[in-house]
Amino acid sequence: MDSTTAPRKRYAKTLERRSAVARAALDVVLEKGHRALTTAEVAARASMSETAMLYHFPTRDHILVAAMELADEDYRAILTAEFHVIDGGKADWPPPAMAHLTLDDQATTRLFLALSAEAVNPEHPAHAYLKAHHEQVIFEFTEGVKRRQAKGIADPKLDPDRVARQMMAAWSGLRMQWLIDPSLDLTAAVSQSFLALNGYPLMKFKQEMTEFMSQS
Known part of the structure; x- marks a missing residue:
């Protein structure tokens, strides 16, 4: 196996998980408003444990920022x-x-x-x-x-x-x-x-x- 393959796969997996959390968080914001967002619900929607999610996003505020960044991307598609x-x-x-x-x-x-x-x-x-x-x-x-x-x-x-x-x-x-x-x-x-x-x-x-x- 190429020595660079494993790091690339880990990086891709990290991006996939971060993207899933951002999308789940934005969905919650759109459905309920940002005040109703909880880390537990976002983790469940992103199909990962809350502990794993908090490894990538240490706080609720980090998750809200990720949701806002994704909203910006969606707007730019329009x-x-x-x-x-x-x-x-x-x-x-x-x-x-x-x-x-x-x-x-x-x-x-x-x-x-x-x-x-x-x-x-x-x-x-x-x-x-x-x-x-x-x-x-x-x-x-x-x-x-x-x-x-x-x-x-x-x-x-x-x-x-x-x-x-x-x-x-x-x-x-x-x-x-x-x-x-x-x-x-x-x-x-x-x-x-x-x-x-x-x-x-x-x-x-x-x-x-x-x-x-x-x-x-």
Whole structure:
């Protein structure tokens, strides 16, 4: 037997077990909410002993982070890093699917915001996850702003990174408001905020003025 075969098999087995725990935990969150999650139920759903599971995930918080990371992966299978403005910027941006995923999945949104509150502690398992998550989302938002500037539907004078961080803050804050007051039209609020932060109203005004002057 190749000397590298055994380590590879052990590594694959570890990944399989970690994946099973993450999926079981996310299922519990989606069905019952993160507050109802117990290590015993997750272990049972993952078809392993609680002791074996805790070897890979030392605490309940580690398990919740694994569930949130898997939820992110699932979302990325639905959304892409592209944020399209359809019909000259008249349609919602970001795509309605971004807000609709939140509207359809309140349980995961509550988990994310709960972990966000805990992540301010550098020792908490969610700290590294939230830091990486924010960096990725801000990068994607930044690239989106740059693309819009290149298309003439975002103010070219804006700093894309700064706008991306403001967009991230708006997205997080509006989701929190929606959880507290579900009557808020989250899709419209997010789209309007993002378009405003990108300077779309100004660009639209300039475009209309240019068209008006060309017709005069």
